[in-house]
Amino acid sequence: MAKNTDKSTMEDENEDEEEEDDDSLQDPLVVYGYDIMLMILNRLDARSLASMLLVSRSWRAIASSDIIWSKKCEELWAGKAHLPRFLQTQGLSKLSAYSLSVQDGKRSRIMKEDLWDHAWEFHFKEEAPEYWRNLDPYWTGDHPPMRRYFHRDGTQTADSDDQVWGGHESCYSVVTSFMADGRMREHYVRINRWPQMHVSRRHDWGWEMSNHLYCYSSVPDAHMKGGTGPYLPII
Incomplete structure (x- = not known):
């Protein structure tokens, strides 16, 4: 009876591992790898890209990359009359620079x-x-x-x-x-x-x-x- 129980437990564990493997294989970040996903995400608009930050920790790591948001910042700042001074803050990520720029662009309180x-x-x-x-x-x-x-x-x-x-x-x-x-x-x-x-x-x-x-x-x-x-x- 004990042998049957052990066998059943091992089968359940194997099934769990297979399900985890299946989930991993369905994650594009795992399937395509960092570099290819970086190129794919780089083609998204800022709103869609921001939604990728909520998928998982690994997705947030790639979706918040300065490589991607540098381009988004350039697109956002193109043709603007003024650029905020605080963008020069040392260590400010490009994602933060983009978000703060949008926020400041909506500011109606003049200083x-x-x-x-x-x-x-x-x-x-x-x-x-x-x-x-x-x-x-x-x-x-x-x-x-x-x-x-x-x-x-x-x-x-x-x-x-x-x-x-x-x-x-x-x-x-x-x-x-x-x-x-x-x-x-x-x-x-x-x-x-x-x-x-x-x-x-x-x-x-x-x-x-x-x-x-x-x-x-x-x-x-x-x-x-x-x-x-x-x-x-x-x-």
Whole structure:
């Protein structure tokens, strides 16, 4: 009787081993190997590739490879107006760089670093008085667009040949308030006592600030060494 029991136990163990072997043979990572799977995963879009991270530890190891995500980052950053400064953090994986870039690209809260890191094109809107529009190259088309510059000390300046500026002193402030649940109640930028400007984000990760009189648009500077904006991700 004992011999039959031992034999039955051995058969069960053999069946379990065979099932495990079958499962292993069905795993493409085992069947094709690391190098071939790396080439296959490299052809996936970022969303599909991210889902591969959840399959298993071994799949996560290959799906999070810098070799793959370096290309995804290049594709993501192509044509963007600005690239975040924190991407230069030493030791940051390409997967993290991609995820944080997407997160920062959706950020609607402008920081002072965003203001002073960029040059800004300025123009009056059609609702502005005709006198000001007649001085604005955006409307006359006879000169490059006017530019404004925000500085760390809270001041703002313009180019020396700016006909609208007039050399007057100017300062700015960023105002943000939050509700109890952490959502922003209001968020705007104000220059001197002029009407507050609503802040918005373009698809190319550029910034726009505007009111009923005028509009500011950040000048693309993705080529800037070291990136721009806050030193840490803003949630």
